Amino acid sequence: MRADARRNYEQILAAAEAEVARAGADASLEEIARRAGVGSATLHRHFPSRQSLLEAVFHDRVVALCDRAHQLAAAGDDPGRALADWLRELAAYGATTRGLAKSLLGGTPSGPSGTPNGPSGTPSTTASGPSSTPSTTAGGPGGTPGTTANGPSSTPNTTAGGPGGTPGTTANGPSGTPNTTANGPGGSPSTTASTCEALLVEAGDELLRPAQAAGAVRPEVTIVDLLTLVNAVSLATETSPDAGAEAARLATLALDGVRPRL
Numbered sequence: 633m634r635a636d637a638r639r640n641y642e643q644i645l646a647a648a649e650a651e652v653a654r655a656g657a658d659a660s661l662e663e664i665a666r667r668a669g670v671g672s673a674t675l676h677r678h679f680p681s682r683q684s685l686l687e688a689v690f691h692d693r694v695v696a697l698c699d700r701a702h703q704l705a706a707a708g709d710d711p712g713r714a715l716a717d718w719l720r721e722l723a724a725y726g727a728t729t730r731g732l733a734k735s736l737l738g739g740t741p742s743g744p745s746g747t748p749n750g751p752s753g754t755p756s757t758t759a760s761g762p763s764s765t766p767s768t769t770a771g772g773p774g775g776t777p778g779t780t781a782n783g784p785s786s787t788p789n790t791t792a793g794g795p796g797g798t799p800g801t802t803a804n805g806p807s808g809t810p811n812t813t814a815n816g817p818g819g820s821p822s823t824t825a826s827t828c829e830a831l832l833v834e835a836g837d838e839l840l841r842p843a844q845a846a847g848a849v850r851p852e853v854t855i856v857d858l859l860t861l862v863n864a865v866s867l868a869t870e871t872s873p874d875a876g877a878e879a880a881r882l883a884t885l886a887l888d889g890v891r892p893r894l
Contacts, residue, residue, distance in 0.1 A: 712848025
């Protein structure tokens with residue numbers, strides 16, 4: 633790995649963290665490149681999409697939230713309370729960390745049936761073709777046929793080849809090599825392979841399962857349901873004067889609806 637590539641990557645990431653904190657998830661990529669002292673082409677070589685850049689910006693903070701979920705699960709206390717506490721913390725953190733809640737809308741976690749969700753969190757079993765119309769059999773440019781192929785927009789695909797014809801399990805980067813979030817320095821696949829939302833799904837499910845087994849949460853509720861709920865609360869309250877407290881309060885009200893009906 634070249635030292636200049638590593639330096640560019642770190643400068644882009646530092647500039648992105650500052651600009652997203654200032655302007656939110658819609659921060660200008662051109663401004664981020666300018667702050668980092670690199671060209672737009674260099675930025676896109678490391679981060680092929682806005683979403684991949686946001687994933688890198690928030691990855692470590694999301695890992696800390698997941699660690700908190702693991703701690704609560706390991707404590708073995710009231711499972712219903714542990715789940716509710718974590719979801720309230722997540723809602724409050726999303727409301728006070730500019731750009732986080734909106735960035736999660738771009739993730740592709742697995743829904744209840746294990747199929748990827750689209751940007752709005754709604755289940756999607758087929759990907760888009762070149763003109764964003766659903767395609768169930770076509771492969772990407774140069775790719776072999778697949779059941780969930782994607783077009784040339786580098787959106788996730790599970791079976792079809794990418795623009796270079798090589799198979800990818802999620803999105804393919806500019807050169808057709810598989811990657812799931814950002815490319816690391818020099819264009820190599822990043823170690824942050826899972827999306828932030830996928831990490832939260834896995835961590836939250838560790839709390840949801842025992843809560844359901846204890847009868848504290850209705851059996852049909854999924855972790856994607858709960859994450860969608862608290863993310864909406866975060867988005868709705870992030871401009872409130874006391875965003876964290878307001879998000880926690882509204883999350884508490886919303887979570888009353890997941891308790892079993894008497």
